[in-house]
Amino acid sequence: MGKPQVVVVTGASAGIGRAVVRLLAKRGARIGLLARGAAGLNAAAAEVRAAGGGTLPIPTDVANYDEVDAAATQVEERFGPIDAWINVAFTSLFAPFAVIGPDEYRRVTDVTYLGFVYGTMAALRRMRPRDAGVIVQVGSALGVRAIPLQSAYCGAKHAVNGFTESLRTELLHDKSKVRITVVQMPAVNTPQFSWVRSRLDKHPQPVPPIYQPEVAARGVMHALDHPRRKQYWVGASTVGTILGQRLAPALLDRYLARTGYDSQQTDQPVSPDRPANLWEPVDEGDDYGAHGVFDSRSHPRSAQLWASRHRRSLLGAGLLTTAALAASYGAARVAAAPPD
Numbered sequence: 001m002g003k004p005q006v007v008v009v010t011g012a013s014a015g016i017g018r019a020v021v022r023l024l025a026k027r028g029a030r031i032g033l034l035a036r037g038a039a040g041l042n043a044a045a046a047e048v049r050a051a052g053g054g055t056l057p058i059p060t061d062v063a064n065y066d067e068v069d070a071a072a073t074q075v076e077e078r079f080g081p082i083d084a085w086i087n088v089a090f091t092s093l094f095a096p097f098a099v100i101g102p103d104e105y106r107r108v109t110d111v112t113y114l115g116f117v118y119g120t121m122a123a124l125r126r127m128r129p130r131d132a133g134v135i136v137q138v139g140s141a142l143g144v145r146a147i148p149l150q151s152a153y154c155g156a157k158h159a160v161n162g163f164t165e166s167l168r169t170e171l172l173h174d175k176s177k178v179r180i181t182v183v184q185m186p187a188v189n190t191p192q193f194s195w196v197r198s199r200l201d202k203h204p205q206p207v208p209p210i211y212q213p214e215v216a217a218r219g220v221m222h223a224l225d226h227p228r229r230k231q232y233w234v235g236a237s238t239v240g241t242i243l244g245q246r247l248a249p250a251l252l253d254r255y256l257a258r259t260g261y262d263s264q265q266t267d268q269p270v271s272p273d274r275p276a277n278l279w280e281p282v283d284e285g286d287d288y289g290a291h292g293v294f295d296s297r298s299h300p301r302s303a304q305l306w307a308s309r310h311r312r313s314l315l316g317a318g319l320l321t322t323a324a325l326a327a328s329y330g331a332a333r334v335a336a337a338p339p340d
């Protein structure tokens, strides 16, 4: 058995990050867990230990570069060189643009955009001199196609794609062996809809179809193991959204203007004063785990992700079938031909 992978996951305590941590723990990785809230971090660390992995939970605000870099140092002191860095941590704000304050906009951008930039910087500072390592950015279909009521988030996710693409060209230019890839996600059933700041009347929800965080985590693990591709798309809805945006962006503007408010809210009223994780964590005392409150409406699997993960074997099987059909067609023609 090879040396265990050393991996840092930001946003490791809940949602997609937590589901990724569980899969990493199963393969015995040594994992640096970065997030702010103690309850989620400690519960995630306990799960890793129970699965036989090594873990170092480090309370970190990803909007602070010094904290992120210090966390990277701690991980390397404990486990050795970081093999992979997975940026997941984020926050958002559900509200029309007109009622978002400048400080709130800055904070979402600091966490959701600059948090990814800082994680990437801390990772690259260590990976570049070794000419080895993988960085995975957890992206979103909303980083390609923006929707109403989430302008700060959508802007930040678009920015993640922009800076990652630029950096990728630099790494290719330098013939670096460090790899960076993005996994564009569909709507996922995570705690975010219960704890991000919201000024909507009703409880926020992911725009259906909704997938379970394990689907997202399998996509991240595939990207981690095959990081040469520029991007991965998880879920048929992600494929539809990105292709739809390429083909008819103005039509989508009108469609989302009509449907995007209702599709992001349930029928349940929600207090505008509910606790929010914008500035501080809200998990004190409570571990929110990987899943949100939409279990009964969420898909545990994605046929599209399966096909994407197995595309080589599918291509091979397709070629074999075509060859077999061509051969049997040829044989049938020979058999049907009149004797000389």
Ligand SMILES: NC(=O)c1ccc[n+]([C@@H]2O[C@H](COP(=O)([O-])OP(=O)(O)OC[C@H]3O[C@@H](n4cnc5c(N)ncnc54)[C@H](OP(=O)(O)O)[C@@H]3O)[C@@H](O)[C@H]2O)c1
Binding pocket: 010, 011, 012, 013, 014, 015, 016, 017, 034, 035, 036, 037, 038, 040, 060, 061, 062, 063, 087, 088, 089, 090, 091, 111, 138, 139, 140, 141, 157, 185, 186, 187, 188, 189, 190, 191, 192, 193, 206, 277, 280, 281, 282, 283
């Ligand atoms: N869920 C979806 O529908 C969906 C769809 C597309 C893409 N995504 C992407 O998936 C990623 C994770 O989303 P999620 O839904 O799993 O989120 P989530 O359930 O809200 O979990 C967010 C995680 O980030 C941590 N975090 C928040 N602010 C932080 C900060 N300032 N510093 C450090 N850690 C912080 C949280 O812990 P603390 O609050 O304790 O710090 C938590 O561990 C995001 O990048 C998001 O863009 C999600």
